[in-house]
Amino acid sequence: MSGVTLTSVFLTASLSVILIFCPAGGAVILSRAHLVPLCTLILLCISQNIFFVFRPIFTCGGNITGESGVIGSQGYPGVYPPNTKCVWRITVPEEKVVVLSFRTIDLENDNLCRYDYVDVYGGHVSAQRLGRFCGTFKPGSLVSTGNKMLLQMVSDANTAGSGFLAVFSAAHPHERGDQYCGGRLVKPNGTFKTPNWPEKDYPAGVTCSWHIVAPKNQIIEVKFEKFDVERDNYCRYDHVSIFNGAEINDARRIGKYCGDSPPAPVFSEGNQVLIQFLSDLSLTADGFIGHYKFRPKKFSITTTPPPTTTHPVTTRPIPLKYSVALCQQKCKRRGTLHSNYCSSNFVITGTVITAMMKGGSMYATVSIINVYKEGNLAIQQAGKTMSTKIIILCKKCPFIRRGLNYIFMGQVDEEGRGKIAPQHFVMAFKTKNQKGLNVLKNKQC
Incomplete structure (x- = not known):
């Protein structure tokens, strides 16, 4: 049986150019526009008892344009x-x-994907990250909010695998499909929902991102009409996350939700919100339907007022910004649990989930263990899990660490x-502090 030599002249992930040498002499150059002639050539070679096998050669990165294509890590499947x-x-x-x-x-596995990973972005420049992936977990289909997407693969010096193979295709922004969802939403109000809603459960292995953009002088209200997502105390599996802005950033996360109780309505800080839904490869549920609406920046957000007491708290509100001099003073806690309880607007115990330095302050997300005094604190609830945002005005005073449990007493911003x-x-x-806190909770200030 004769052989055919096939060489990649400039073979990108989308098979841009292929050079084929036939034993009879001559060469044929094929581009993406000549895929049909390639099939014809294969049939011709088969009819002449010529046999050949070719494999695309994947290189490190590139610019790919078209209705569809294939992308692989460098040297895949090696x-x-x-x-x-x-x-x-x-x-x-x-x-x-x-x-x-x-x-x-198949990339080096790590719970936080710190070493080898693939990032997917919904655009080319200043785009929101749709997800970071490593190990062997295969996410569901990812959808950009526009006509561009960027993939970035990073590897370190250690463990490696065979990499990844992915395919892409173009679709209309609001095209319905069972296996993908998401998009860019710019109308004054609208609806977003999980795939298959309400006919059947959402599919496993799906990632959906909705990027909502309002005019610059407006904010966004998001609320869920129906909500049923696989329950977990820490929402580690299937979950919905809502972020201020246009990218996935734990420091700007408004809330992370799962379970079968609709979260309370949330309001953005600015004119953009990113909503991400992720399902893993195991259990699924009914899903959700949510609505959004643009609101003026001065829109009054209704909150539940704190319970009145016979001796109202008269402490002065804390200014939003502190002088550098204050943060340079010796960091020393003042008073005791008892002496600080009544003067504090809120008192909670909780675990620090995320902690990020920004400017001279520390921004933290706290998973709440117990609430002793709620005040005006905004608490997000998903099922039985509650969380809140806390700002340590002077980043090292008091100093907190991620993963540890604390008693927090303080004031609340607007x-x-x-x-x-x-x-x-x-x-x-x-644990021994719990008894004392319960006593204070029942005490009249």
């Missing part, structure tokens, strides 16, 4: 090289969105976030 950073920029026709599906993925100044009371929480 082991990808160490210490590399590869970027692929996908562009589909205007007025369409990119739908990306991973066929296989957005419902807890504000902790150096003189406020924060200490490590131990």
Whole structure:
């Protein structure tokens, strides 16, 4: 049986150019526009008892344009090289969105994807990140909010795998489908929902991102009409996350929700919100339907007022900004649990989930263990899980660590976030403190 030599002259993930040598002499150059002639050539070679097998050669990054294509890590399915950073920029026709599906993925595994990973962004520049992936978990289809998408794969010097293989296609922004959802929403009000709603459960392995953009002088209200997402105390599996802005950023997360109780309505800080829904490969549920509405920035957000007491608290509100001099003073906690309880607007115990330095302050997300005094604190609830946002005004006073439990006493800003100044009371929480806090909770201030 004769052989055919096939060589990649400039073979990108989308098979841009292929050079084929036939034993009879001569060569044929094929581009994306000549896929049909390639099939004809294969039939011709088969009719002449010529046999050949070819495999695409995947390189590190590239610019890919068209209605559909294939992307693979460098050298796939061989082991990808160490210490590399590869970027692929996908562009589909205007007025369409990119739908990306991973066929296989095999990267160094890490719970936080800190070492080898693939980032997917819904655009080329200043775009929101749709997800970061590593290990062998294959996410569901990812949908951009416009006609561009960017993939970035990073590897370190250590463990490697076979990498990834993904395919993309162009779709209309509001095209309905069972396996993908999401998009860019710019109308004054609208609806978003999980795939298959309400006919059947959402599918496993799906990632959906809705990017909602209002005019600059407005904010966004988001609320859920129906909500049923796989329950977990920490929403580790299927969940919905809502972020201020246009990207996935834990420091700007408004809330993370799961379970079968609709979360309370939430309001954005600015004119953009990103809503991400993720389902893993195991249990599914009914899903959800949610609505959004643009509101003026001065819109009055209705909150439940704190219960009145016979001796109202008259402490002065804490200013939003502190002088550098205050943060340079010796960090020393003042008073005791008892002496600080009544002067504090809120008192909770909780676990620090995220902590991020920004400017001179520390921004933290706290998973609440117990609420002793709620005040005006904004608390997000998903099922039985409650969380809130806290700002440590002087980033190292008091100093907190992620993963540890604390008692927090402080004031609340106009957005419902807890504000902790150096003189406020924060200490490590131990079970023995619970009795004393319960006594204070029942005490008249």
